[in-house]
Structures are given as C-alpha cells and as structure tokens.
Amino acid sequence: MSVLSPAVVAAVDDLELAARVVVDGLRVGGHRSPFHGYGAEFQQHRPYRAGDDLKYLDWKVYARSNRLYTRQFRETTNVAVMLVIDTSASMAYPLATSGISPLTKFRYASIVAASLAYLASEQGNAVGLMSMTGEAMAYLPARSGRAHLRALIARIDGFVPADAWQPGLVIGRAAELLQRRGLLVVLSDFYDDESGTQRELRHVVQRGHDVAMLQIISREERELVFNEQTELEDLETGIRLLVEPATAAAAHRDAMTQFLERCRVFALHEGIDYGMFDTSEAPERALRDYLVRRATQR
Numbered sequence: 001m002s003v004l005s006p007a008v009v010a011a012v013d014d015l016e017l018a019a020r021v022v023v024d025g026l027r028v029g030g031h032r033s034p035f036h037g038y039g040a041e042f043q044q045h046r047p048y049r050a051g052d053d054l055k056y057l058d059w060k061v062y063a064r065s066n067r068l069y070t071r072q073f074r075e076t077t078n079v080a081v082m083l084v085i086d087t088s089a090s091m092a093y094p095l096a097t098s099g100i101s102p103l104t105k106f107r108y109a110s111i112v113a114a115s116l117a118y119l120a121s122e123q124g125n126a127v128g129l130m131s132m133t134g135e136a137m138a139y140l141p142a143r144s145g146r147a148h149l150r151a152l153i154a155r156i157d158g159f160v161p162a163d164a165w166q167p168g169l170v171i172g173r174a175a176e177l178l179q180r181r182g183l184l185v186v187l188s189d190f191y192d193d194e195s196g197t198q199r200e201l202r203h204v205v206q207r208g209h210d211v212a213m214l215q216i217i218s219r220e221e222r223e224l225v226f227n228e229q230t231e232l233e234d235l236e237t238g239i240r241l242l243v244e245p246a247t248a249a250a251a252h253r254d255a256m257t258q259f260l261e262r263c264r265v266f267a268l269h270e271g272i273d274y275g276m277f278d279t280s281e282a283p284e285r286a287l288r289d290y291l292v293r294r295a296t297q298r
Contacts, residue, residue, distance in 0.1 A: 015157040019114035025284040045069040079182050080142040081120045082128045082174050083113050086188030091161040094220060105216045106161040108279045109187040112287055114153045116185060121149045129155055130174035132165045168196040175204040183210040190215055190263055198266050205270055212273040215263055219280045224252040
C-alpha cells in the first residue's frame with residue numbers, strides 16, 4: 001500500500017491532490033467512515049413517563065406549562081461536520097530555511113482537515129470551516145457537494161498562520177453555527193489559552209455536539225533537538241530566549257510530556273475524542289490509526 005510520507009507531503013503544492021491521495025489510501029485500506037450515526041434532530045414532545053431519561057426533559061416547556069414533557073429525537077443518516085483550524089503563528093513551525101520547504105504543523109493540519117472533509121463529503125455529510133485570520137473570523141457554513149468541498153479546501157489552502165488566535169471565541173462561534181447536533185473537529189497544537197480552550201470545549205459537549213481534539217505536534221518541539229546553544233523565538237510574542245540544550249532538554253521534555261498528558265486526560269474526562277498527530281508520521285497512517293481508535297471506542 002502506498003503511503004504519502006511527510007517529506008513528499010512537503011513537496012505537494014496542491015492541497016486537494018494531497019488530501020485525495022491520503023483518502024485513496026484510507027479507502028484501499030478498507031477504513032469505514034466515522035461520520036455516520038451521530039446526527040439527531042428534534043422530532044416532537046410527549047408527556048413524561050416514569051423511567052424516561054431525565055436529560056431529555058424540556059425544562060422550558062415545564063416553566064411555561066408546569067407539566068413535564070420529554071423531547072424525542074429522530075436519528076439522521078448524515079451529520080454536519082465543522083472543522084476548526086488553528087491559524088496562529090506557532091502552527092508555522094518549523095520555519096523554512098535555506099530554500100527548503102519543511103512540513104510545517106499547519107500544512108500537516110491542513111492535509112488532515114482536507115482529508116476529513118473528503119471523507120465526510122463522500123458520505124453525503126455537510127462540512128463547514130471556522131478559523132481566524134487576524135482579528136476576523138473565517139467561516140464557511142456546513143454544506144455538502146463537490147463544489148462546496150473544493151471551495152472549502154481552497155479556503156484552507158489560502159490560510160497563512162500568523163499572530164495569535166482566540167481559540168475559545170472561535171470554537172464557541174463554530175458550535176453556535178452548527179444548525180443541528182454535529183461533529184466539531186479542532187485541529188491545533190492547543191498552546192493558546194489552555195484553560196479557556198478547555199472551558200469552551202466542555203460547553204460544546206454540553207450542547208450535545210460530538211467533539212474531537214486533534215493535537216498537531218512536531219518531534220522538534222517535544223524533544224528540543226539542538227546540539228549547541230541556540231536562540232529560540234516565540235513565534236507569537238516575538239520573545240527570544242538563549243537556550244543551552246544540554247541543560248534545558250530534560251526539563252523541556254518533562255514540561256511537554258505533562259502538557260500533552262493534560263490535554264489527553266481532559267479529553268478523556270469530558271468524553272472528547274483525542275488524537276495526537278506527530279508531523280514526523282505519514283498523515284495517512286496517523287489519520288488511519290486515529291479513525292480506527294475512534295471507531296473502536298464508540
């Protein structure tokens with residue numbers, strides 16, 4: 001089976017082509033789409049009966065009528081999928097040097113997002129996009145169809161990671177714009193506003209949406225792979241720090257391990273699907289492993 005390596009991905013300028021190759025590999029591998037069976041639309045009320053699940057009680061109706069009614073839902077075949085992509089400057093790591101174009105975290109996230117959009121669209125699902133460029137929201141509503149898919153991928157391809165972003169604001173707005181219960185997929189390194197991001201993700205789950213955290217991390221970030229004293233710059237704040245790898249590497253690895261574990265444990269505790277994507281791993285293989293885990297855990 002052909003697998004698109006990270007080095008090859010870095011050389012592919014056409015995002016749609018790269019995503020199609022990844023999806024073709026998943027299809028050959030016989031992977032089942034993860035996008036069926038999550039949709040549910042409100043159908044009607046009926047009087048509450050002893051034994052009914054209390055989470056379906058409609059308290060607003062009770063406040064108006066002083067009577068208990070249960071909300072009933074109709075399962076839908078398809079689901080609305082909203083992709084939320086981190087466009088902050090930290091996602092541009094590693095930076096291109098000496099004319100070489102490395103696979104940045106953002107390009108990796110773009111490949112994964114476009115591949116998920118393909119998978120969802122092929123199953124007839126509506127796919128939308130939410131991100132932030134500067135101070136402005138970048139949004140495409142969840143729709144189906146080939147023309148919309150191409151427009152969505154082109155929009156992703158046009159993003160340039162820069163500055164900081166406001167994850168809580170973007171995630172919250174994306175959830176509000178899902179017109180019915182759906183799947184919200186956030187692709188990020190999750191460095192920005194950790195507590196605010198987790199708080200908003202928790203709110204999205206409480207609204208009844210299915211949520212996935214796909215954390216994009218590079219090996220260099222996890223291991224601090226430098227052989228000599230190096231000046232590091234925060235891509236979002238511009239702060240510079242002179243680092244001696246021999247003395248800082250162990251503390252850095254411990255800090256990164258703790259951070260990644262906090263993200264994983266938070267997701268597990270809140271019922272959120274979590275996947276850690278290392279940019280040194282082929283996107284097709286990483287995505288297949290994540291989707292298999294997702295399918296077996298549901």
